[in-house]
Amino acid sequence: MEIHYDHLVKFFRSKPKLNEISDSLLQLGHEHELSNKTFDIEFTPNRGDCLSLNGLVRDLGVFFETADEIPTYKEEIPKFAFNFTNLAPEACPKISFLLVEIDGDVSNYKDYLESYFSDLGINKNNFFTDISNYVAYELGQPTHCYDFDTISNGLKLEFSGKSYEFETLLDQKISLEKGDLIFTANDIPVDLAGVMGDKKTSCKDSTKKVIIEAAFFEPEIILGKSLKYDLNSDAAYKFERGIDPNLQEIAIRRFISIIGDHVKIKKLELFAKEYRELEETKLNFNPQKINHILGDNIVTEGSYKNYLEKLGFIAKDDEVIVPSYRSDIVHENDLAEEIARIIGYNNIAIQPLLLTKQNDPELTLDQKIKSFLINNGFFEVINSQFSGQNYEASIAIDNPLDTKKTFLRSNLEESLLENLVFNERRQKDSIKFFEISDIYKKDSQISYERFLGIVISGRKGKNYDDFTQIVNQNFLIDIFAQINFDIAPFIKIIDRNNLDSKSKTPVFVAEIRLSELKRAFANYQLENSKVKSFVKTKPTSNFPSINRDFSFAFSKAENIAIISDVVSNFKSPILKESFMFDFYENTQNGIIKIAFRFVFQSFKKTLTDQEIEIELEGLLGDILKLEGVSIPGYSNDVK
Numbered sequence: 018m019e020i021h022y023d024h025l026v027k028f029f030r031s032k033p034k035l036n037e038i039s040d041s042l043l044q045l046g047h048e049h050e051l052s053n054k055t056f057d058i059e060f061t062p063n064r065g066d067c068l069s070l071n072g073l074v075r076d077l078g079v080f081f082e083t084a085d086e087i088p089t090y091k092e093e094i095p096k097f098a099f100n101f102t103n104l105a106p107e108a109c110p111k112i113s114f115l116l117v118e119i120d121g122d123v124s125n126y127k128d129y130l131e132s133y134f135s136d137l138g139i140n141k142n143n144f145f146t147d148i149s150n151y152v153a154y155e156l157g158q159p160t161h162c163y164d165f166d167t168i169s170n171g172l173k174l175e176f177s178g179k180s181y182e183f184e185t186l187l188d189q190k191i192s193l194e195k196g197d198l199i200f201t202a203n204d205i206p207v208d209l210a211g212v213m214g215d216k217k218t219s220c221k222d223s224t225k226k227v228i229i230e231a232a233f234f235e236p237e238i239i240l241g242k243s244l245k246y247d248l249n250s251d252a253a254y255k256f257e258r259g260i261d262p263n264l265q266e267i268a269i270r271r272f273i274s275i276i277g278d279h280v281k282i283k284k285l286e287l288f289a290k291e292y293r294e295l296e297e298t299k300l301n302f303n304p305q306k307i308n309h310i311l312g313d314n315i316v317t318e319g320s321y322k323n324y325l326e327k328l329g330f331i332a333k334d335d336e337v338i339v340p341s342y343r344s345d346i347v348h349e350n351d352l353a354e355e356i357a358r359i360i361g362y363n364n365i366a367i368q369p370l371l372l373t374k375q376n377d378p379e380l381t382l383d384q385k386i387k388s389f390l391i392n393n394g395f396f397e398v399i400n401s402q403f404s405g406q407n408y409e410a411s412i413a414i415d416n417p418l419d420t421k422k423t424f425l426r427s428n429l430e431e432s433l434l435e436n437l438v439f440n441e442r443r444q445k446d447s448i449k450f451f452e453i454s455d456i457y458k459k460d461s462q463i464s465y466e467r468f469l470g471i472v473i474s475g476r477k478g479k480n481y482d483d484f485t486q487i488v489n490q491n492f493l494i495d496i497f498a499q500i501n502f503d504i505a506p507f508i509k510i511i512d513r514n515n516l517d518s519k520s521k522t523p524v525f526v527a528e529i530r531l532s533e534l535k536r537a538f539a540n541y542q543l544e545n546s547k548v549k550s551f552v553k554t555k556p557t558s559n560f561p562s563i564n565r566d567f568s569f570a571f572s573k574a575e576n577i578a579i580i581s582d583v584v585s586n587f588k589s590p591i592l593k594e595s596f597m598f599d600f601y602e603n604t605q606n607g608i609i610k611i612a613f614r615f616v617f618q619s620f621k622k623t624l625t626d627q628e629i630e631i632e633l634e635g636l637l638g639d640i641l642k643l644e645g646v647s648i649p650g651y652s653n654d655v656k
Contacts, residue, residue, distance in 0.1 A: 018068055021136040022054040028074040029081040041080045045358050047073075055137065062419040063345040065236075065258030069157030072342070079327045079359050087155065090273035097286035099228075100171025106292035108198055109174055109210070112232040113265045116165065117145075117276060118284035119225050127278050145220045145227050148275050150251075157260055157342075158231055158268035159252035161208060165226040167218040168202045174210065175199065181206045186219040191246045198238055200230075211239040211256040213248050226284075231269055233262040240421060261342035262295050298339035300349055302332050310353035313366045324359050325352070347415060382531055383453055385538045386469060393496050394478060395449045395471075400432035402454070410458040425457040429470025430509075430526050434516065437472050441518040444562040444616075447476040449488070453531070467531040474524040481612075484598035487522055502537035504529070562593065562618040563629060567637065570610050571646045577611060580646065583639050584613060589632045593618045 022035050042049055049058040066072045074083055097116045103109060123144050133151050134141055141147050145162040153159045181193040183206055193199065193206060200208035208214040211234040220227055236259045243253040276282055304321040308314050322332040331338040339346045387397060403422035411424040429452055437448050450472050457465045477483035490508050497504040504527060511524040569580055584595050592615060599612035617629050640646060
């Protein structure tokens with residue numbers, strides 16, 4: 018999320034400098050990049066409370082004294098007899114509708130509203146939608162604006178009983194599926210709840226009478242909907258991470274205040290209803306427990322209470338009342354993490370671990386397996402232990418960091434296939450991955466066991482012997498035959514129809530208990546009994562790679578090594594990989610041909626043909642300067 022420094026600093030009396038706020042954000046665990054006074058912050062999925070100016074100010078309030086509250090409308094609002102039916106109260110336990118009618122036109126925005134668009138480079142839409150976007154940025158409560166005349170007969174919230182064709186306010190046509198949570202008017206969908214409304218009921222520049230919806234949706238209901246329908250929705254991003262269920266009235270009163278700053282309000286009415294009382298979270302007030310969790314005498318009773326109150330918690334008697342906007346706080350471990358963030362992990366005393374040093378320890382089974390597979394051309398992957406799939410033996414997590422992944426993995430296949438798809442969608446055509454990890458299951462009791470997982474697909478290798486060959490079951494069988502282990506019973510072929518990838522080559526996976534591999538690796542030895550040093554992975558670009566293949570012809574065999582040296586020594590910021598994939602020798606004519614593949618890719622953009630040709634001109638020019646070397650079908654005029 019992008020937050021501008023000028024918008025943030027006005028909430029603090031001391032007016033901290035840019036670098037002071039940046040350092041404090043890092044201490045609080047909010048990783049970010051800084052560009053032209055704009056913080057681009059990557060919040061963890063459980064910190065939906067920080068997705069606004071107000072939320073970030075709350076968190077930074079432990080370091081800087083905050084200024085006055087945000088101005089809101091203070092008068093009593095008459096009741097709105099709105100015809101609304103909620104058929105999904107479990108999904109939307111609290112909702113409000115504000116009827117507003119204005120008199121006159123808005124020509125210019127006040128400075129605070131105008132700066133939101135100018136400082137962040139955001140396009141304006143219309144008066145009411147612009148305020149809606151600003152309120153979400155300032156307070157974190159998404160709102161949706163309907164032109165009153167289009168829904169004057171009322172709204173209904175329900176889980177759809179059938180599929181619908183739907184045109185969003187951004188002119189995207191999608192097919193809503195049965196079971197989606199939708200608002201309907203006259204039995205026609207007008208809003209994919211928590212994600213985006215339709216075009217027919219949206220506000221326009223001419224809109225004078227509007228209904229503003231502010232709701233609380235259970236995150237699980239909204240989760241994944243914007244991704245599913247390829248909709249860029251800031252509202253969904255906030256809802257699926259959890260917003261404050263008690264924020265609606267403040268957001269509505271702020272909305273009214275901003276309208277009143279710009280135009281005369283002719284009519285105001287409010288419909289607000291709570292269908293289920295939202296439970297308050299209470300935890301024990303126990304400073305000793307916090308010190309035990311953090312491993313040192315960090316807090317006293319007084320300092321602990323002070324820290325909590327700065328974060329908006331209420332500490333009284335023997336309990337801590339968690340504010341409604343902190344849905345991620347469910348036990349005392351979470352409170353300990355809050356204290357550690359404020360104090361700073363670097364300021365917690367180091368407790369040395371006394372470990373007995375071993376000289377030349379015997380290789381573990383894990384090390385043997387890793388070295389064996391790496392020596393056979395495999396790459397190790399390390400995946401998260403959490404999954405979104407709920408199998409019969411899955412173990413649920415009470416307070417997951419990512420609400421999309423709420424279970425401990427009960428297999429390695431799911432993660433390995435995600436690795437495969439990720440790499441195939443980035444034009445990687447030789448996949449040989451493995452992972453070694455614990456797998457947790459719940460039967461009569463919780464148990465875990467260590468497994469080896471393997472996935473293969475695509476080319477056998479990147480050399481002229483293997484380039485044209487595709488890996489298959491025999492590829493795995495032959496590799497494990499080296500240690501006299503029959504892997505065939507563990508190999509499974511995957512249905513490509515279930516994978517989001519355009520590649521067509523077969524996919525094979527295998528999962529094996531390490532206990533079953535123990536005997537096979539008992540006598541496996543590495544050269545000099547040394548484990549290879551750790552190799553740090555290189556980042557992967559999200560932009561496509563582009564391949565260029567060239568065949569070089571010559572008569573002198575020594576040119577093979579010379580051309581290879583030229584290629585390996587060529588420096589280019591966009592040439593990411595090169596290898597020889599074909600070799601041909603005609604002894605009768607005395608002609609040798611070798612083929613190289615050059616892989617170009619950028620971390621900043623999709624490359625153009627012209628950019629690639631500029632790099633190739635230098636590389637191929639150096640090769641064509643060699644005596645007797647030519648590229649069939651390519652101009653040999655070296656510039």
